[in-house]
Amino acid sequence: MSTTTPEPTTAVGKAADWADTRMGASKLVREFGRKIFPSHWSFMLGEVSLYSFIIVVLTGTYLTFFFYPAMGELHYDGPYVPLQGVEMSQAYQSTLYISFELRGGLLIRQMHHWGALLFVAAVSIHMLRVFFTGAFRRPRELNWLVGVGLLALSWAAGFTGYSLPDDLLSGNGLRIIDGIIKAIPLVGTYISFFLFGGEFPGIDIISRLYTLHIMIIPAAIIALIAIHLIFVVVHKHTQWPQAGNTERNVVGEPVLPTFAAKGGGFFFLVFALIAGLSAFFQINPVWNYGPYDPSPVSAGTQPDWYIGWADGILRIAPGWMEFYIFGWPISMNILVAVIIMVGVLVGMAVWPFFEAWVAKDNREHHVLDRPRNAPTRTAVGVAFVVWYLVMWAGASGDLIAVFFHMSLNDMIYIFRFLFFFGPIIAYIVTKRICLGLQRKDREVALHGRETGRILRLPHGEFIEVHEPLDPHSAWRLVAFDSPEYVPAQADENGKISTAEKWRGRFSKFFFEDRVAPLSKAELEAAHAHNEGHGHHLDSEGNDQDGQGRPLPH
Amino acid sequence: MSSKEHTVTSDELDVNGHTNPGLPEHKPRLTDTYPEIERRFERQVAGWFVLSMLGTVLFIVSFIAIEPGESYDLMRLSNTLLGLGATLALLGIGVGAIVWAKNLMNDHEVTESRHDIHGSEEDRAIAVEIIKQAKEESGIARRPLIRNTLIAALALAPLPAVIVFRELGPLPGDKLFNTLWDQGVRLAIDTGGIPENPRLLRAEDVTIGSVVHVIPENIHDGDHALDEKAKAAVLLMKIDPDELNEDPERADWSYDGIVAYSKICTHVGCPVALYEHQTHHLLCPCHQSTFDVTDHCKVIFGPAKRPLPQLPITVDSEGYLVAQSDFPDPVGPTFWEINTR
Numbered sequence: 001m002s003t004t005t006p007e008p009t010t011a012v013g014k015a016a017d018w019a020d021t022r023m024g025a026s027k028l029v030r031e032f033g034r035k036i037f038p039s040h041w042s043f044m045l046g047e048v049s050l051y052s053f054i055i056v057v058l059t060g061t062y063l064t065f066f067f068y069p070a071m072g073e074l075h076y077d078g079p080y081v082p083l084q085g086v087e088m089s090q091a092y093q094s095t096l097y098i099s100f101e102l103r104g105g106l107l108i109r110q111m112h113h114w115g116a117l118l119f120v121a122a123v124s125i126h127m128l129r130v131f132f133t134g135a136f137r138r139p140r141e142l143n144w145l146v147g148v149g150l151l152a153l154s155w156a157a158g159f160t161g162y163s164l165p166d167d168l169l170s171g172n173g174l175r176i177i178d179g180i181i182k183a184i185p186l187v188g189t190y191i192s193f194f195l196f197g198g199e200f201p202g203i204d205i206i207s208r209l210y211t212l213h214i215m216i217i218p219a220a221i222i223a224l225i226a227i228h229l230i231f232v233v234v235h236k237h238t239q240w241p242q243a244g245n246t247e248r249n250v251v252g253e254p255v256l257p258t259f260a261a262k263g264g265g266f267f268f269l270v271f272a273l274i275a276g277l278s279a280f281f282q283i284n285p286v287w288n289y290g291p292y293d294p295s296p297v298s299a300g301t302q303p304d305w306y307i308g309w310a311d312g313i314l315r316i317a318p319g320w321m322e323f324y325i326f327g328w329p330i331s332m333n334i335l336v337a338v339i340i341m342v343g344v345l346v347g348m349a350v351w352p353f354f355e356a357w358v359a360k361d362n363r364e365h366h367v368l369d370r371p372r373n374a375p376t377r378t379a380v381g382v383a384f385v386v387w388y389l390v391m392w393a394g395a396s397g398d399l400i401a402v403f404f405h406m407s408l409n410d411m412i413y414i415f416r417f418l419f420f421f422g423p424i425i426a427y428i429v430t431k432r433i434c435l436g437l438q439r440k441d442r443e444v445a446l447h448g449r450e451t452g453r454i455l456r457l458p459h460g461e462f463i464e465v466h467e468p469l470d471p472h473s474a475w476r477l478v479a480f481d482s483p484e485y486v487p488a489q490a491d492e493n494g495k496i497s498t499a500e501k502w503r504g505r506f507s508k509f510f511f512e513d514r515v516a517p518l519s520k521a522e523l524e525a526a527h528a529h530n531e532g533h534g535h536h537l538d539s540e541g542n543d544q545d546g547q548g549r550p551l552p553h
Numbered sequence: 554m555s556s557k558e559h560t561v562t563s564d565e566l567d568v569n570g571h572t573n574p575g576l577p578e579h580k581p582r583l584t585d586t587y588p589e590i591e592r593r594f595e596r597q598v599a600g601w602f603v604l605s606m607l608g609t610v611l612f613i614v615s616f617i618a619i620e621p622g623e624s625y626d627l628m629r630l631s632n633t634l635l636g637l638g639a640t641l642a643l644l645g646i647g648v649g650a651i652v653w654a655k656n657l658m659n660d661h662e663v664t665e666s667r668h669d670i671h672g673s674e675e676d677r678a679i680a681v682e683i684i685k686q687a688k689e690e691s692g693i694a695r696r697p698l699i700r701n702t703l704i705a706a707l708a709l710a711p712l713p714a715v716i717v718f719r720e721l722g723p724l725p726g727d728k729l730f731n732t733l734w735d736q737g738v739r740l741a742i743d744t745g746g747i748p749e750n751p752r753l754l755r756a757e758d759v760t761i762g763s764v765v766h767v768i769p770e771n772i773h774d775g776d777h778a779l780d781e782k783a784k785a786a787v788l789l790m791k792i793d794p795d796e797l798n799e800d801p802e803r804a805d806w807s808y809d810g811i812v813a814y815s816k817i818c819t820h821v822g823c824p825v826a827l828y829e830h831q832t833h834h835l836l837c838p839c840h841q842s843t844f845d846v847t848d849h850c851k852v853i854f855g856p857a858k859r860p861l862p863q864l865p866i867t868v869d870s871e872g873y874l875v876a877q878s879d880f881p882d883p884v885g886p887t888f889w890e891i892n893t894r
């Protein structure tokens with residue numbers, strides 16, 4: 001009981017007192033109400049992930065009230081004429097019911113599907129932003145790992161959901177999964193029989209996937225999101241390199257009111273986007289596909305986008321990759337898809353630790369890297385994105401071939417080529433671009449920004465007028481972290497361990513090509529030089545050499 | 554808040570020897586300077602919120618007015634109107650809130666200092682003390698017998714939780730090697746789904762260049778018809794005997810140029826549904842494995858490795874096409890035990 005505070009008199013005051021004396025609400029408001037969030041569009045990607053997840057949970061919950069996750073067969077007698085009398089599972093029938101008979105059912109169903117597509121997309125792009133800005137560095141490595149878990153779970157959530165309506169496409173997707181599982185050496189056949197409760201398709205799979213889809217996976221996602229956000233609060237958000245931003249502060253908007261208003265408003269915008277897509281763009285019209293039947297299939301059908309890259313790998317891998325050891329099959333043509341997917345997740349998980357080891361960098365980083373200032377990381381990231389896109393486009397190889405009037409086989413050969421060389425080319429090009437941009441930054445910091453104004457000097461030479469940067473704009477061009485190549489070091493006994501040799505090699509690979517940031521001395525020298533001989537305009541565009549006439553640069 | 558405000562010292566600001574110039578001066582917005590512009594934004598925000606209310610009304614009205622089940626077009630109309638209403642209702646709130654925050658709320662940037670994530674020296678010392686005390690009071694270090702048996706018990710305890718999953722499904726047995734096809738089973742036309750009375754096929758029903766999708770007539774015999782269909786689906790093609798390149802061992806597996814092959818792709822199991830008449834190639838629509846029907850459906854392109862298994866056929870005394878036996882090779886995707894029979 002609180003005795004020291006005066007009795008509240010207003011209604012709001014009474015309510016606040018009630019809440020405070022039961023849950024310490026004032027402490028919460030004091031702690032979080034003025035927390036600072038840096039604002040930048042790229043920091044909204046995590047929010048889009050969060051909001052689309054919430055929307056998917058809301059719409060999905062509604063769907064559970066009407067969907068029957070069961071595979072008992074019945075004959076359709078609903079209003080959709082083309083399917084009347086057709087034998088189908090309860091799952092498929094209830095999906096038709098939701099789509100045709102339930103008021104608002106189709107809208108909610110489409111919102112659930114669009115929301116899921118947006119969710120996986122937002123998570124992926126959010127992850128790329130965290131990668132390219134180096135936000136995964138100490139102290140945020142663990143949160144990056146939580147993120148990797150969320151990424152994998154978002155794929156799982158999508159796939160299990162896609163399979164539930166038991167239409168022709170979803171059943172076909174499951175059949176492919178069954179084929180992949182059977183390719184697993186030693187235990188594959190058993191896993192397949194245990195998953196499907198016997199032979200494919202059986203009568204158990206839908207209800208089992210349902211449990212995963214509506215309970216296990218969302219529960220895991222919610223738990224990880226909670227940890228993820230607690231970490232964001234504990235670490236405080238990173239910020240872009242900008243005048244005023246340091247490793248020891250956070251500059252931005254307070255939660256109350258600005259960030260909350262923008263974030264809350266943004267939630268409604270994401271919601272509106274999903275509702276708008278669902279109102280005007282049809283998604284997964286299962287009534288066109290018919291119930292699952294193992295025999296027919298239509299060409300040119302596409303899986304949901306995030307499954308595409310796995311499907312693409314299955315198309316790109318040639319059949320000779322399946323081989324036999326004493327008669328036991330090793331279906332590398334299929335397993336390669338699993339290996340790449342798991343490999344990508346593992347590679348992502350170890351990256352923060354790998355990079356810190358290579359750079360011998362154990363410091364905390366709260367100021368982000370501009371991607372150009374970490375050329376090797378950026379190039380590796382772009383190479384990965386290109387590799388991913390090659391696999392992803394591979395899943396549409398047949399459509400692309402039709403579009404370009406090419407033979408399907410040639411198309412696959414092109415994808416096989418790009419699978420190996422696409423990332424390499426992307427790596428080289430990206431690294432060159434980053435280094436070029438860094439040189440440009442250096443130029444601009446030294447000589448100012450090009451104004452596009454050309455002056456003719458008395459002796460006939462033309463020069464372009466450069467406008468010097470104010471210190472605030474110059475800051476992010478000169479103040480960045482730029483690790484150097486640290487060759488392998490000997491230990492106390494004068495020996496270089498194998499691991500250290502490797503670290504040295506990686507360090508060379510990462511940091512050998514480097515555009516050093518400007519030192520203070522260089523900058524001052526340039527300014528002295530510019531003042532003596534250069535020609536500048538101040539912010540009003542007036543001549544700055546004091547004599548009103550241009551000087552040779 | 555003021556307690557968290559932080560004056561930054563210059564050594565924290567320096568990078569590469571450059572001195573951080575600090576936050577740029579705040580530039581006032583139009584709304585900060587001109588009251589009439591401020592009032593205009595105020596009205597705009599309220600306008601967005603009104604739009605939202607109209608959207609909600611549209612949603613409710615269309616929900617009550619349209620019964621979607623009556624026709625396909627009504628279903629589409631209902632979806633569009635409900636969706637439009639929801640979009641406006643949400644958009645109005647979203648845009649309104651953001652316009653408000655951006656133009657009317659304080660936009661001064663605020664600085665907060667970062668604190669060490671780790672505990673203080675004192676926190677650490679006390680934490681170590683607590684752990685030590687726990688170790689002491691439990692005696693876990695002094696009593697290895699208790700500790701080791703506990704570890705062993707904990708390691709074993711999850712096993713039942715693993716073992717119960719044994720009940721998820723039956724063991725594979727020889728299920729993947731057997732289908733409903735058997736000596737004398739007649740070929741029936743696959744008309745989609747599981748037909749009540751499968752229509753049987755005679756040799757003369759199959760013309761050159763055509764492809765017939767086939768299931769066994771006894772499709773209802775298994776426990777679950779879809780499982781059986783998923784293994785037993787067959788493609789029947791009639792090819793000019795001159796073009797057919799038959800292995801002498803398999804010469805009597807076809808009948809009068811009619812050959813039967815499993816429809817289940819040996820890659821990961823899609824139905825191989827596309828037949829090119831000119832080339833006699835079967836193409837799997839899933840990952841484009843291509844099989845040559847004139848050469849025992851060997852793979853000529855794509856990710857599959859094994860040829861499609863052939864079903865030996867003939868005709869019975871009444872002229873119906875029948876199987877001579879089950880598939881000699883297992884159908885569908887490769888699995889670990891595939892060569893154990």
Ligand code: HEM
Nearest residue numbers: 043045046047049050123127135144147148150151237238
């Ligand atoms: C369900 C999926 C996810 C949700 C809901 C989510 C949500 C968020 C939110 C709201 C933030 C703060 C705002 C921002 O920086 O964008 C954030 C930050 C972060 N996320 Fe995620 N995220 C998800 C997935 C991921 C993934 C896949 C990764 C990486 C593998 C990741 C790594 C991070 C990291 C390291 C931060 C801290 C960034 C910083 O402080 O700059 N997250 N996340």
Ligand code: FES
Nearest residue numbers: 818820821837840
């Ligand atoms: S399932 Fe036929 S090619 Fe993959």
